[in-house]
Amino acid sequence: MEELMEPVRTLIDFKKGVVNPDRIIERRASDMQGMYSDDLALEKLLSQDNPLIYQVREINIPKKSGHIIYSTTIIYPGKVGKEYFMTKGHFHTREDTAEIYFCLEGEGYLLMQTKQGKVSTIHMRPGVLGYIPPYWGHRTINTGKKEFIFLALFPGDAGHNYEVVEKHGFAQIMIEENGKPILKDNPKYTPVSG
Numbered sequence: 001m002e003e004l005m006e007p008v009r010t011l012i013d014f015k016k017g018v019v020n021p022d023r024i025i026e027r028r029a030s031d032m033q034g035m036y037s038d039d040l041a042l043e044k045l046l047s048q049d050n051p052l053i054y055q056v057r058e059i060n061i062p063k064k065s066g067h068i069i070y071s072t073t074i075i076y077p078g079k080v081g082k083e084y085f086m087t088k089g090h091f092h093t094r095e096d097t098a099e100i101y102f103c104l105e106g107e108g109y110l111l112m113q114t115k116q117g118k119v120s121t122i123h124m125r126p127g128v129l130g131y132i133p134p135y136w137g138h139r140t141i142n143t144g145k146k147e148f149i150f151l152a153l154f155p156g157d158a159g160h161n162y163e164v165v166e167k168h169g170f171a172q173i174m175i176e177e178n179g180k181p182i183l184k185d186n187p188k189y190t191p192v193s194g
């Protein structure tokens with residue numbers, strides 16, 4: 001039998017995310033190269049103050065089948081050109097694993113895509129739970145004026161695969177037009193074959 005793990009108590013501040021996380025991951029503009037449609041706009045941001053785009057606050061839970069890992073993500077408000085601040089996005093390494101995103105603060109979109117290029121979105125605001133079924137890659141986008149914060153829960157053995165998104169992009173991007181978020185085809189997207 002596996003060694004018995006002690007229960008864990010985690011405090012979550014709905015306006016800040018996990019209080020006292022074991023790990024904080026920060027992604028700045030410099031970590032997002034090639035991910036936005038407007039490379040020049042990203043370069044400009046880099047030469048200015050290389051802003052923080054998002055932060056993930058994690059608790060150490062074993063990365064093993066049977067466990068449920070959880071973390072909070074804060075995406076700051078802002079844009080790269082016309083495109084809103086967003087996460088890198090990923091598929092799970094074990095593709096047959098699902099995930100839950102529960103919005104705590106702010107607003108934005110959960111953008112999902114299959115490897116075959118099918119796209120789906122869920123508008124997130126406090127109280128909305130987005131269920132990401134197995135096989136859907138996922139990215140979140142802050143379309144609001146303040147921080148967009150959500151809690152993520154996923155199987156311990158899911159894993160994060162960033163390569164597919166880095167190489168092919170998402171089929172659609174979310175940009176601001178006339179003050180409103182709209183989905184547009186991503187000029188940089190290349191279909192995943194096979």
Ligand code: PA5
Binds near residue numbers: 071087090099140
């Ligand atoms: O596990 C998840 O899906 C989330 O916790 C994300 O990792 C988090 O929102 C950051 O996004 P990404 O991993 O795509 O950089």
Ligand code: NI
Binds near residue numbers: 092
């Ligand atoms: Ni995930």
